[in-house]
Amino acid sequence: MKQTSLILMFCAIAFFANAQDIITLFSGEEIKAHIVRVYPKEVSFTLDSKTDTLILQRVEIEKLKYKTGIVIYLNQPQKPDFTTEPFSDSLFRLGQRDASIYYKGYRPAATGTLISSFFIPWGLIPAIACSHTPPSMQNLDYQNQTLIQNPSYYKGYSENAYKIKKKKVWTGFAIGTGITLGIYIISFAAATAVYAL
Secondary structure: OHHHHHHHHHHHHHHHHHOOEEEEEOOOOEEEEEEEEEOOOEEEEEEOOOOOOEEEEHHHEEEEEOOOOOEEEOOOOOOOOOOOOOOOHHHHHHHHHHHHHHOOOOHHHHHHHHHHOOOOOOOHHHHHHHHOOOOOHHHOOOOOHHHHOOHHHHHHHHHHHHHHHHHHHHHHHHHHHHHHHHHHHHHHHHHHHHHHO
């Protein structure tokens, strides 16, 4: 029994030592080789008893069959990768929606405008300056690094972030100016009432 196990083990070792990987091309050609490495765009391999490493483009290869029996199909139809789709209306809308949720980079501009607008008419200067400056990349507060690299998503996100920033800046200006005018009106009314007495 022990000898049978040893014989089977030596047969398996001999089989795997002589077995080769098989690269099957779309043309139907099969290349017996030793697959060295599979890269994103190419496959490197060596031929039997050769040391030179050869390279084939992945687009030429239908499948790789390793001597262990594992088969990998390289060019099967895949689900579309929404992160690299050039311009998609749904990604544009997703970017707009995410900006509404995550973008908070307007706060310093809105707060600064609010405070400076207490000094009429000087608050108008930062309001105009801040509302005419789109948010910088580092202030977009996006949550997904992969999505923001998609042009359509980025366009939707950045455009909506800019709209939000303008709206918040002018809201801050209106609140600050309204409070200041309210104080002036109340002070003027109080001074007029005292003067009338």
